[in-house]
Amino acid sequence: MTFSSQVKNELVKIEYEKNCCKRAFLYGMLIFGKSFSENKISMQTENRQVAEAYSASIKELCNVETQIKSSPSGKIITVSVEKKDCRKVLLYFGHELKATNLKVNYSNFSCEECFGAFFAGAFLVCGTVSSPKKDYHLEFTVAYFNLSRDLFTMLNESELHPKSAKRNGYNIIYFKESETIEDFLYIIGASGAMFDLMNEKIVKDFRNKANRQANCETANIERMVKAVSIQIQAIEKIKSTKGLSYLNDDLKAVAQLRLDNPDASLSELSKMSNPPLSKSGINHRLKRIVETAEGIKK
Numbered sequence: 001m002t003f004s005s006q007v008k009n010e011l012v013k014i015e016y017e018k019n020c021c022k023r024a025f026l027y028g029m030l031i032f033g034k035s036f037s038e039n040k041i042s043m044q045t046e047n048r049q050v051a052e053a054y055s056a057s058i059k060e061l062c063n064v065e066t067q068i069k070s071s072p073s074g075k076i077i078t079v080s081v082e083k084k085d086c087r088k089v090l091l092y093f094g095h096e097l098k099a100t101n102l103k104v105n106y107s108n109f110s111c112e113e114c115f116g117a118f119f120a121g122a123f124l125v126c127g128t129v130s131s132p133k134k135d136y137h138l139e140f141t142v143a144y145f146n147l148s149r150d151l152f153t154m155l156n157e158s159e160l161h162p163k164s165a166k167r168n169g170y171n172i173i174y175f176k177e178s179e180t181i182e183d184f185l186y187i188i189g190a191s192g193a194m195f196d197l198m199n200e201k202i203v204k205d206f207r208n209k210a211n212r213q214a215n216c217e218t219a220n221i222e223r224m225v226k227a228v229s230i231q232i233q234a235i236e237k238i239k240s241t242k243g244l245s246y247l248n249d250d251l252k253a254v255a256q257l258r259l260d261n262p263d264a265s266l267s268e269l270s271k272m273s274n275p276p277l278s279k280s281g282i283n284h285r286l287k288r289i290v291e292t293a294e295g296i297k298k
């Protein structure tokens with residue numbers, strides 16, 4: 001199941017306590033559906049539960065029957081109100097019959113929660129959200145420009161700050177920040193999906209952190225291996241050109257210690273040294289050995 005379907009299946013199960021919120025929920029589904037006019041009221045979806053919620057809400061609030069039809073492939077479901085009943089639904093929501101410009105009628109909202117219910121309805125019919133496993137993206141695809149501006153304004157007023165774009169002639173209202181998507185899911189009542197998104201984010205952050213740490217360790221190991229290889233080459237060069245006795249006794253002891261223990265770290269060498277030397281003492285002597293080797297002409 002996609003994350004979008006998960007959110008939608010959660011939304012259709014919400015039981016609104018107040019009648020005003022029920023009405024706002026249906027209003028969101030209707031006005032952002034495929035058509036909402038005197039001649040045609042319909043919506044299309046791939047989600048049977050969404051189709052049924054649309055149909056049941058219209059029946060409950062407007063006492064109007066709908067027709068549910070599936071495309072030949074069975075993938076797309078169309079729900080429509082019979083032409084003779086369109087006026088009734090339009091008038092129920094205070095829309096003028098001959099209106100040419102579809103705009104949100106604010107008188108359909110009575111309480112604070114009405115807006116969440118309205119957004120939930122809108123999301124059901126024209127919204128999608130990416131899986132948080134991939135990226136953070138939630139959007140509405142709205143056919144009418146004025147309607148998309150209304151949605152944009154209402155989301156802004158709810159402290160969710162969307163962005164807008166045009167795609168294939170459609171108006172897209174979208175969110176890209178994970179926090180905003182979480183807030184939106186909470187406002188529309190999809191708290192289960194919101195928690196899943198938050199969990200996924202924690203897992204992702206943790207994985208990134210672990211990767212960064214692993215990369216950092218790898219880099220340290222690579223640095224160390226490279227340093228040791230330079231030291232060994234230097235010691236071998238001194239040995240083959242001048243002999244190790246070219247070094248003073250202090251340096252010679254450390255050179256021998258390094259040759260005998262090519263895999264040892266500085267602190268391991270420090271523990272093995274006799275007389276005992278600190279880690280930086282060992283490091284300092286190794287550097288001098290490398291410099292001595294560099295000074296020898298081939």
Ligand SMILES: [Zn+2]
Binds near residue numbers: 020021110112114
């Ligand atoms: Zn309400």
